[in-house]
Amino acid sequence: METVSTNLSFGGTQGVYTHQSTSTGTQMTFAVFVPPQAATQSCPVVWYLSGLTCSHANVMDKGEYRRKAAELGLIIVCPDTSPRGDDVANDESWQMGQGAGFYVDATQEPWSKHFQMYSYITQELPALIAENFPADMSRQGITGHSMGGHGALTIALKNPDTFKSCSAFAPITNPSTAEWSKGALTTYLGADQAAWADYDAVRLIEKGAKFPALLVDQGAADNFFDGCNPHALQSACVDTDIALTLRLQEGYDHSYFFISTFMDDHLTWHADRLSK
Amino acid sequence: METVSTNLSFGGTQGVYTHQSTSTGTQMTFAVFVPPQAATQSCPVVWYLSGLTCSHANVMDKGEYRRKAAELGLIIVCPDTSPRGDDVANDESWQMGQGAGFYVDATQEPWSKHFQMYSYITQELPALIAENFPADMSRQGITGHSMGGHGALTIALKNPDTFKSCSAFAPITNPSTAEWSKGALTTYLGADQAAWADYDAVRLIEKGAKFPALLVDQGAADNFFDGCNPHALQSACVDTDIALTLRLQEGYDHSYFFISTFMDDHLTWHADRLSK
Numbered sequence: 001m002e003t004v005s006t007n008l009s010f011g012g013t014q015g016v017y018t019h020q021s022t023s024t025g026t027q028m029t030f031a032v033f034v035p036p037q038a039a040t041q042s043c044p045v046v047w048y049l050s051g052l053t054c055s056h057a058n059v060m061d062k063g064e065y066r067r068k069a070a071e072l073g074l075i076i077v078c079p080d081t082s083p084r085g086d087d088v089a090n091d092e093s094w095q096m097g098q099g100a101g102f103y104v105d106a107t108q109e110p111w112s113k114h115f116q117m118y119s120y121i122t123q124e125l126p127a128l129i130a131e132n133f134p135a136d137m138s139r140q141g142i143t144g145h146s147m148g149g150h151g152a153l154t155i156a157l158k159n160p161d162t163f164k165s166c167s168a169f170a171p172i173t174n175p176s177t178a179e180w181s182k183g184a185l186t187t188y189l190g191a192d193q194a195a196w197a198d199y200d201a202v203r204l205i206e207k208g209a210k211f212p213a214l215l216v217d218q219g220a221a222d223n224f225f226d227g228c229n230p231h232a233l234q235s236a237c238v239d240t241d242i243a244l245t246l247r248l249q250e251g252y253d254h255s256y257f258f259i260s261t262f263m264d265d266h267l268t269w270h271a272d273r274l275s276k
Numbered sequence: 277m278e279t280v281s282t283n284l285s286f287g288g289t290q291g292v293y294t295h296q297s298t299s300t301g302t303q304m305t306f307a308v309f310v311p312p313q314a315a316t317q318s319c320p321v322v323w324y325l326s327g328l329t330c331s332h333a334n335v336m337d338k339g340e341y342r343r344k345a346a347e348l349g350l351i352i353v354c355p356d357t358s359p360r361g362d363d364v365a366n367d368e369s370w371q372m373g374q375g376a377g378f379y380v381d382a383t384q385e386p387w388s389k390h391f392q393m394y395s396y397i398t399q400e401l402p403a404l405i406a407e408n409f410p411a412d413m414s415r416q417g418i419t420g421h422s423m424g425g426h427g428a429l430t431i432a433l434k435n436p437d438t439f440k441s442c443s444a445f446a447p448i449t450n451p452s453t454a455e456w457s458k459g460a461l462t463t464y465l466g467a468d469q470a471a472w473a474d475y476d477a478v479r480l481i482e483k484g485a486k487f488p489a490l491l492v493d494q495g496a497a498d499n500f501f502d503g504c505n506p507h508a509l510q511s512a513c514v515d516t517d518i519a520l521t522l523r524l525q526e527g528y529d530h531s532y533f534f535i536s537t538f539m540d541d542h543l544t545w546h547a548d549r550l551s552k
Contacts, residue, residue: 257285
């Protein structure tokens with residue numbers, strides 16, 4: 001792991017790091033905020049998975065998480081959204097390829113060579129974080145935005161023993177049916193939709209996946225509202241033990257102006273569930 | 277004035293606007309945040325002037341001012357740092373030309389044609405704000421970063437009846453003597469340093485300019501510390517009626533990671549002085 005940059009911010013350290021990933025076979029960049037409390041104790045970790053077209057930098061620049069994370073003593077990890085590089089498969093569409101990994105392990109050529117983001121996020125990067133940061137890996141939460149909200153929900157539902165808390169901002173709840181995600185799932189996983197179920201929050205819940213509680217904020221004025229489909233998640237959670245708090249935020253859109261507005265609430269949600 | 281974009285954020289509206297400026301003879305872009313309180317009352321205005329290389333967008337994206345401004349009921353205006361365009365004079369250096377207007381009215385060719393940022397910021401844009409936003413122009417404060425901190429200090433010192441509050445983040449306090457600003461002053465104002473005094477906070481104070489109180493935060497680990505020269509400002513304020521609060525922030529650098537950390541303090545400083 002190499003350090004790209006570190007900056008003191010809100011009494012903690014905002015760092016950017018790179019490493020050679022065995023999962024993706026590429027150099028991967030990620031951001032970590034370490035709060036001031038980490039000087040004397042290991043701290044819980046909240047993962048933030050970003051949306052389509054984003055890298056680690058969007059939420060680091062515009063997410064406004066540091067003030068609250070410094071107050072609550074949370075480490076915030078912000079991975080990239082896909083492998084990148086001249087020799088990495090790509091697509092002209094912003095909805096697949098570089099910047100659009102969808103947090104899946106691709107099975108289809110040529111994508112499967114590098115697009116192993118599920119393994120990267122759930123196995124390789126956590127091991128690197130545990131080794132290099134003052135992180136209490138027994139206390140992890142996960143959140144994300146849009147495609148990253150999809151990532152957060154599906155990863156939490158499949159790993160409820162690893163993650164003690166989960167939330168999402170305008171997540172793609174049912175990517176198997178949404179127009180802006182079906183193409184990527186077909187490309188990465190093949191045309192057989194049975195293979196998609198493992199990367200679809202609504203379908204995972206319908207198949208019995210459990211999680212104690214979910215917080216989802218969704219802008220009511222979001223241009224991508226239909227593609228996010230919060231009501232599909234709501235329907236799926238009915239008659240399950242999953243306590244879904246779904247908040248439709250009047251007038252809010254899909255941007256970081258929306259995300260930053262509700263970031264404090266999400267970090268508080270995670271801290272409440274990650275305190276010892 | 278044309279609206280480029282508006283986004284709901286923290287209950288207020290973050291907008292970006294353009295207009296044809298008579299001061300600069302160019303299309304100018306600026307950002308305005310209108311807090312929720314403006315729905316029922318006119319609100320005080322805090323101007324944020326940005327630093328070298330920046331546009332209106334840097335602080336809008338990374339300054340983290342909206343949460344506190346929404347709480348305090350402040351309109352935040354973020355102008356661009358210079359005229360821009362293919363027919364606008366420019367320079368290869370990042371320290372002069374487009375993105376580096378230094379908030380002066382240039383007197384030297386070819387710069388004087390468009391680089392009239394002092395007039396733009398103190399006359400034309402305030403009139404546009406007064407006309408188009410629910411702003412109480414009898415309650416204005418001004419702040420800024422680096423070159424923009426220089427702008428905030430010099431504009432406040434020359435217009436103490438217009439501005440009731442002033443603060444700055446790592447301002448260039450004495451641009452007549454700093455290596456990174458002498459070139460721009462020579463270019464815009466000519467080699468005679470007498471003409472620079474009107475755009476130099478330290479020299480303005482030495483010549484008797486007054487202001488009730490100034491808040492200045494300066495990162496102690498700032499790579500541009502010498503060019504900011506906070507101690508020159510401190511020395512100039514000795515034996516004057518200017519109450520300078522100068523805070524050297526250990527470990528902080530020149531970036532928006534520094535600015536965002538102390539933004540709340542600055543907005544509170546302004547709100548305290550702009551309340552009726």
